[in-house]
Amino acid sequence: MNTETTKTAEGYHVPVLLGESVDGLHITPGGIYVDVTFGGGGHSREILSRMDSSAHLFGFDQDADAENNLQRPGTDGSAPLKEDKRLTFVRSNFRYLRNWMRYYGVEEVDGVLADLGVSSHHFDDETRGFSFRFEAPLDMRMNKRAAKTAADVVNGYEEERLSDVFYLYGELKNARRLASALVKARQGQPILTTTDLLKAVEPLFHREREKKDMAKLFQALRIEVNREMDALKELLQGAAACLKKGGRLSVITYHSLEDRIVKNFMKTGNVEGKRQQDFFGRIETPFALINNKVIVPSTAEQEENPRSRSAKLRIAEKK
Structure with missing residues (x-):
């Protein structure tokens, strides 16, 4: 590209x-x-x-x-x-x-x-982390001068707060399970890239809705990072x-x-x-x-x- x-x-x-x-x-x-x-x-x-x-x-x-x-x-x-x-x-x-x-x-x-x-x-820029199509740092900041990144949210939020983000901003029915999976995964090593994130949650998505639910997950993180x-x-x-x-x-x-x-x-x-x-x-x-x-x-x-x-x-x- x-x-x-x-x-x-x-x-x-x-x-x-x-x-x-x-x-x-x-x-x-x-x-x-x-x-x-x-x-x-x-x-x-x-x-x-x-x-x-x-x-x-x-x-x-x-x-x-x-x-x-x-x-x-x-x-x-x-x-x-x-x-x-x-x-x-x-x-x-x-x-x-x-x-x-x-x-x-x-x-x-x-x-x-x-x-x-x-x-x-933003979705097509491979360096910004807005899309699950590319491996990139979990950033998602619209304003690159802002402090909080998606990696900060995924690695720093408590499980209940993560679940709220996924449910409120992604309207994901399995928000609690997603939050639990991420908390468990980050105990091994930090989740720093889009690939790290996908590996942690992929087993929780049904194949027929995988892309739509992944998009909702990324949407939820983006909205939280940018306080949209x-x-x-x-x-x-x-x-x-x-x-x-x-x-x-x-x-x-x-x-x-x-x-x-x-x-x-x-x-x-x-x-x-x-x-x-x-x-x-x-x-x-x-x-x-x-x-x-x-x-x-x-x-x-x-x-x-x-x-x-x-x-x-x-x-x-x-x-």
Whole structure:
């Protein structure tokens, strides 16, 4: 494999629900927008194409590889995004959205877009440990500057805590047995690579579901390492605080844990989905749903881009 291909913007992924998610922002040409998952820059380029010279876009990403994509031309040969003065790149986790907007003196924004899926770049980079397809160090950090790795979780967590991670974030029914197997295996020697991990748990997976359950296991570890659910909750709260009246929030999710949080927040204003009513019995929420029914990729997009098959788009407007 030519590992250089994973370092290009094209190596990230074809943007999922590109038209639908950007349409959902209902872009005002002179507005201020935020793409909190910059990645390969696909969504950002589309947003910029609909803005005039007075508008501004903030692109967030905590990964240095994503920042490098600013220097590369678009897939259509267009200029590198670093040359577009309307774009400010923020190398940070999107959980700090509100703090960074304050830093830049921005009190309100017209729209926030989030594509929560893990980039194919991360799965295809053999050195990062996101995929069980390659032998690699158990890392899984989106932000390489962060301290905790997947190896720290697997070798350092108590059995009950490991079981909770696998059950809550991987929805694995045999979470307790998996945790027990890992605790037993690490007593012999530390579990430091993806291969070490697979050897310890492989006997617990049925052959017909092996790949799906392995993917769930890796998903659970990745979510724990990067504190993805906490970050998502803080992003949604930050977006609600930053959006102006009539501003749009457009969010693409890929698994039920994310989607449940986003749906609850858009419907009720809190991630638990607790409905609070005013004196007249109306639900109090900062948002009005633009699409009551979740938007999914077309059949053609799913055939062309398998990554899109689990994608769901929800759009809401600030009241």
